[in-house]
Amino acid sequence: MPLVNTKEMFKKAYEGGYAIGAFNVNNMEIVQGIVEACKELNSPVILQVSGSARKYAHHKYLYNMVQAAVEETGLPIALHLDHGSSFELCKDCIDGGFTSVMIDGSHLDYEENVALTRQVVEYAHARGVTVEGELGQLAGVEDEVSVEADKANYTDPDQVLDFVTRTGVDSLAIAIGTSHGAFKFKPGQKPQLRFDILQEVMDRLPGFPIVLHGASSVMPEYVATVNQYGGQMADAIGIPEDMLRKAASMAVCKINVDSDLRLALTAGIRKHLAENPTHFDPRQYLGDGRANITAVVSHKIQNVLGSANQA
Numbered sequence: 001m002p003l004v005n006t007k008e009m010f011k012k013a014y015e016g017g018y019a020i021g022a023f024n025v026n027n028m029e030i031v032q033g034i035v036e037a038c039k040e041l042n043s044p045v046i047l048q049v050s051g052s053a054r055k056y057a058h059h060k061y062l063y064n065m066v067q068a069a070v071e072e073t074g075l076p077i078a079l080h081l082d083h084g085s086s087f088e089l090c091k092d093c094i095d096g097g098f099t100s101v102m103i104d105g106s107h108l109d110y111e112e113n114v115a116l117t118r119q120v121v122e123y124a125h126a127r128g129v130t131v132e133g134e135l136g137q138l139a140g141v142e143d144e145v146s147v148e149a150d151k152a153n154y155t156d157p158d159q160v161l162d163f164v165t166r167t168g169v170d171s172l173a174i175a176i177g178t179s180h181g182a183f184k185f186k187p188g189q190k191p192q193l194r195f196d197i198l199q200e201v202m203d204r205l206p207g208f209p210i211v212l213h214g215a216s217s218v219m220p221e222y223v224a225t226v227n228q229y230g231g232q233m234a235d236a237i238g239i240p241e242d243m244l245r246k247a248a249s250m251a252v253c254k255i256n257v258d259s260d261l262r263l264a265l266t267a268g269i270r271k272h273l274a275e276n277p278t279h280f281d282p283r284q285y286l287g288d289g290r291a292n293i294t295a296v297v298s299h300k301i302q303n304v305l306g307s308a309n310q311a
């Protein structure tokens with residue numbers, strides 16, 4: 001099976017009450033670690049590449065590593081541009097074989113977001129590529145926000161039908177309280193997601209796939225390992241898994257995870273080098289990091305996403 005777009009994946013996920021994991025990839029060990037778990041559990045997956053990952057590893061390397069994963073596993077895999085910042089970047093990725101792109105116009109004013117997203121959709125759909133748009137901005141980790149100001153960051157359910165109809169997007173990322181990075185809540189702050197907003201969005205867009213960014217749970221065992229071997233991440237806090245499971249059983253069909261992979265890889269490498277100070281063969285310490293990535297993705301598929309045996 002060649003690379004697929006997200007259309008069929010999301011249709012099945014919505015109907016089945018589960019979500020597809022969208023994992024950020026930056027190098028070979030991350031790609032291999034993720035697909036190893038997906039293969040074992042027969043799970044579809046989205047491998048996503050940010051603009052900065054593309055600068056770091058280069059389009060052709062990432063594209064061909066993901067092609068190798070497709071050949072090696074036979075799984076339905078979508079190659080997705082994460083947080084596309086311009087029409088030109090989306091076009092480059094579409095022309096270069098990506099099967100899905102995100103155009104992130106969430107920081108623009110509403111009409112500009114609609115116009116830019118529409119432009120990407122027209123180019124993408126003519127080439128069989130699916131498009132994710134975004135409405136509402138994720139909370140920043142440092143924000144000292146009152147409830148009123150905080151509310152302004154959430155997606156406004158009154159805009160979603162107009163946005164989806166006028167742009168033609170295939171999925172929509174919304175802001176309901178998740179945030180990017182490993183420090184999503186202040187120490188002592190109670191993690192909360194606005195399921196009322198998600199429900200209102202579902203009421204206005206029945207059957208339409210919703211995306212959650214900033215959805216790492218910042219798994220405590222890897223935070224602990226990183227800290228044990230010299231890291232300084234004691235205050236790292238993520239989204240509780242039961243909330244993510246609930247979202248996956250609702251309209252959320254794509255759950256984005258990057259920080260958990262970064263933590264797991266770093267924990268494996270730190271531990272390996274601390275325990276084996278004479279080692280200098282990258283295959284040894286990167287191998288431990290890669291094994292941790294597989295363990296994280298396997299855990300997510302079984303405990304958060306519910307996508308096992310859905311390939």
Ligand code: G3H
Pocket residue numbers: 024050051052053082083180258259
């Ligand atoms: O949402 C952003 C992703 O975590 C990608 O981050 O731009 O550092 O690759 P990055």
Ligand code: 13P
Pocket residue numbers: 024082083179180181182212213214215216217256257258259260
């Ligand atoms: P995390 O930082 O929570 O892993 O979110 C990643 C993400 O949203 C990528 O687009």
Ligand code: ZN
Pocket residue numbers: 083180213214256
């Ligand atoms: Zn994101």
